[in-house]
Amino acid sequence: MSTGWVAVGVRSTAMRRRRLGPEAARALAARPSLTAALSELASGPYAHDVRPDQTLAEAQRAVVATFVWNVRVLAGWAPRDGVVMLRALAAPVEALNIDEHLRRRADPAPPAPYQLGALATAWPRLAATTDVQGLRRVLEQSRWDDPGTDDLHDVSVAIRLSAAGRIVVDVPNARAWASAAAALVLARELAYRAAPPGARVRFLASRALGPAAGNALTLQELAGALPRTARWALADVSAPEQLWRAEAGWWARVDREAAAMAGRDAAGAGALVATVARLAVDAWRVRAALELAARGGHVTEDFGAVA
Template sequence: MNADWVAASVRARAMARRRVGAGTCRRIAGRSSIAEALQDLEGTGYAGSGEEGGLEEAQRATSDAVLWQLRVLAGWLPASGTRLVRAAAAGLERDNILDLARHLDGGPERPEHDLGALATAWPRLRGATSREELGTALRRSRWGDPGEGGPANLADVLRIGWLRELAAAAPQARPWAATAAALTVGRLVLVDVSRPSDRLRRLVRPLIGDAWAEAADPAELRAALPVAVRSVLNGIDRPTDLWRAEVRAVAAVEDDAFRLLRTAMPGPSVVLGAIVVLAIDAWRVRAALAAADAGGGSEVLDAVA
């Protein structure tokens, strides 16, 4: 094994050990205000998150904290690891693109995530001055054709594109990507009751096929998915309960990531495990901050405990 992977794996495991953890997140969720919740983050990797703003600023700051960890980790990786960490960071590049699209549609301008060398297309996309110009720039980038439709379609197309890139960069992530794709289209056809765009169907097909597009309820959706993915919908009888499947999927992915951290030899698998553990830790922190901002208590965190 390349010595650089050994050093990167040691660093990745050390980063993962500095996560906030489920217990602290439950304590944060029990606070009665965002100000109180932020005090619990002092001394962690999220210290200072959104001190001058409200919930949105605090949640964005947690994402930026993970991005900073990715950028640090990238400095320890051999050249062969660049694609993996860039694929992980592409989830935040997607957020930048969506924020820009909303701004071009008349929404507020939001600060971008500073991707640095982990950017794939953002330096060429950020200068777009209209949705048409942004669409043209996307077609010429690794993100590809955004397809037809409004902001919701763009969000789903970019999400599936990101999942495919992550699965291509890390084969261990392919089952996770397929499950996430199934939940994305489940929400689209069962909750939003929306017809998927042709572009979205083409992107999803390599992960889960396209029989799902005609599903009318969770049972039909489950039957339409590949066998390896169906278990994510076990016990889900109503579209309004899909969030429970999403939370359960997060917990399963986290278990897989911890297994990689514990058992894998130094190499890409350890780094992937650390990245996922850190990302899910930030997801928990964001959920906990939202709960505190609402007055305390989180059904989502209780479900994933």
């Protein structure tokens, strides 16, 4: 094993300590106000971006920004093939930037984009575009691919499926997670959109899930067509209102499997991928905890699906 991967293993072990963890997240969610929660959070592992005076939206963005910063730190230690994996794993965050960029004109106070640095695929060029047609031209010339539509919702769906497809290709350790994530994206489209997905969305879904799943027209049809690696994502879903629990279950499974992966691989690709996964899960959990604290800290049994 190269010295670069050994260094990544050491750094990954240290980085996994930069998590709040489920018990602390539950305690954070029980705080009586957002101010109380942020006063605590701003001095912990999210202190890089979280501040006590932030609004809920600002604090939730700051949690993700801290996650991005940690992944960028990991990239500074990773060998070239590790950076390729990290760039793919950061693609969902770049997708958020793209999504917000498309809606920037309608937002009187748009948030600053997440700073991806060397983890960006095409963000500097995408950020310079002024309309959806220009953005599509840049996407087509990059690994994102053309979403095949000017409809903002469909562009958002297409880039999320494209991000999942890239992880399937570039990050073997995260292939099953990415396939299952693509299944959940497509499931929401089938459950809540009146029109069937467009040809380009179906194509991008097929790259992550296979043609049978990509061409499914109903939630039930999709569940039956998923490949074995992704079937678990919709195993307990028979109606659209169950999808939120399936999404929470996705995060919970990623966390369990990432913990096991880190235990098996102390200084290799598994350690790197597991660290990013566990940091991402923690950020998702903390964002949910902040929202509950902002509502007065009334933690319900449903938080068990989160923490």
